[in-house]
Amino acid sequence: MTYLPTTPVPAFRKDIQLSMVIHNGEQQICAHDTFGYASEEIYLSLQAYSLIQLFDNCTSVQGLSHKIFGEHTTQENIDFLCNFIGSIDEYGYLESDSFEQRRRNIEEEYAKATVREPVCAGGAYPSSEQELRQYLDTLMAECDVMPGNASGIIVPHIDYRVGGSSYPPAFKAIEQNNADVYIIFATSHYWWGDFFILTEKDFRTPLGIVKTDTAIVKKIREYYPHYLTNNDMPHKPEHSIELELPFLQYIRGNSPFTIVPILVTSFHRFMNNKETIEESAEINDFIYAVRRAVEESGKKAVYISSGDLSHIGRKFGDKYDAISKLSEAEKADKELLQALAACDGNTFFRLIADVRDTWKICGCSPDYMLLQTLQPTRGEIMHYAQWDERERASAVTFGSLAFYH
Numbered sequence: 001m002t003y004l005p006t007t008p009v010p011a012f013r014k015d016i017q018l019s020m021v022i023h024n025g026e027q028q029i030c031a032h033d034t035f036g037y038a039s040e041e042i043y044l045s046l047q048a049y050s051l052i053q054l055f056d057n058c059t060s061v062q063g064l065s066h067k068i069f070g071e072h073t074t075q076e077n078i079d080f081l082c083n084f085i086g087s088i089d090e091y092g093y094l095e096s097d098s099f100e101q102r103r104r105n106i107e108e109e110y111a112k113a114t115v116r117e118p119v120c121a122g123g124a125y126p127s128s129e130q131e132l133r134q135y136l137d138t139l140m141a142e143c144d145v146m147p148g149n150a151s152g153i154i155v156p157h158i159d160y161r162v163g164g165s166s167y168p169p170a171f172k173a174i175e176q177n178n179a180d181v182y183i184i185f186a187t188s189h190y191w192w193g194d195f196f197i198l199t200e201k202d203f204r205t206p207l208g209i210v211k212t213d214t215a216i217v218k219k220i221r222e223y224y225p226h227y228l229t230n231n232d233m234p235h236k237p238e239h240s241i242e243l244e245l246p247f248l249q250y251i252r253g254n255s256p257f258t259i260v261p262i263l264v265t266s267f268h269r270f271m272n273n274k275e276t277i278e279e280s281a282e283i284n285d286f287i288y289a290v291r292r293a294v295e296e297s298g299k300k301a302v303y304i305s306s307g308d309l310s311h312i313g314r315k316f317g318d319k320y321d322a323i324s325k326l327s328e329a330e331k332a333d334k335e336l337l338q339a340l341a342a343c344d345g346n347t348f349f350r351l352i353a354d355v356r357d358t359w360k361i362c363g364c365s366p367d368y369m370l371l372q373t374l375q376p377t378r379g380e381i382m383h384y385a386q387w388d389e390r391e392r393a394s395a396v397t398f399g400s401l402a403f404y405h
Helices: 046-052 060-072 077-092 097-112 127-142 160-173 214-223 240-253 281-298 326-341 345-353 364-374
Strands: 018-025 026-032 044-045 153-156 181-187 196-198 200-204 208-212 259-266 303-307 311-313 380-389 392-405
Touching: 026 046, 044 046, 044 208, 046 077, 060 077, 077 097, 127 160, 127 240, 153 364, 160 240, 160 311, 160 380, 160 392, 181 240, 181 281, 181 364, 196 214, 200 240, 208 240, 214 281, 240 303, 240 380, 281 364, 303 364, 326 345, 326 380, 326 392, 345 364, 364 392
Parallel strands: 153 303, 181 259, 181 303, 208 259
Antiparallel strands: 018 026, 026 044, 153 392, 196 259, 200 208, 311 392, 380 392
């Protein structure tokens, strides 16, 4: 879009994730569109970041120039602003008409697609099939856990480059359980309106296409008596399911299998003590719908929860550097891991709720759903680690567990 002096300046999108980073040796603001509408991340100087906060959908470019430069504004200032605003809009970061058209086009294209394309290949893991296989070979070979037949696992969804060692112990624990279908409960990071978001799309990785069990997905919809959205757009940018699939493909080799991909959104509604999660019909009825659909399918199922533990520091909105809280977070994490290993979903949830999710446990919802749906009798903690991202004064903690009947 071409901006003229009289054009109102659209506001900067409120759903953009902003974080302070060191870029090209300078402190800058990284703007990241978690929904995937923008063409790429952009980096803003602190001065530019101050400028975009003046964008309000009302003030014209000329008026904005007068706000900034006062009576000393010049045509050169106005021309600079027109070009700057136009470039930010071209990337897809403003609440403009051109962005709305971009959003509609992307959503319409995704709705027609039958395969969900990978978003982490070339970043969190290699994009080449050969390189990915070699990478997984190395990770699995370094793990001394013996292959097992666990009926469920909790695994992180963290970048393989910083948390790759947490995946193999869990996936080795289910390696001998030749399931027909894997029921995956995974954190929804970017959408919150509905508790559960299903999709019938297949998933592509560099190792090939993972088929979704559409028959089971349809049965879950049929048996669930509450509203379930048909909009599966939240799956498009979400990494939490994708990061589990290369490991599943690796351990299964040429053996066929399917998945049931379920994004689970926030359960914060149940942390205000006005409504208990144990008594929620929406949650309990979904657990019943999944169980019934799986049982009636006659297929052997393994359950997977994709969720991390604590998220602390500046990147996650805290007013402190993560390093100052890592030991405290680890203590809280260990309590949660013990509750999970004891197969006690209600205690696990209550430990998080009692502190109003201070540690921002992104695995809260999917981990709870795994325990309540699978109902295992024994759990085993397989791995625990922390990723201390010093350059962003932030940290993520994560672990893996295996569950048995």
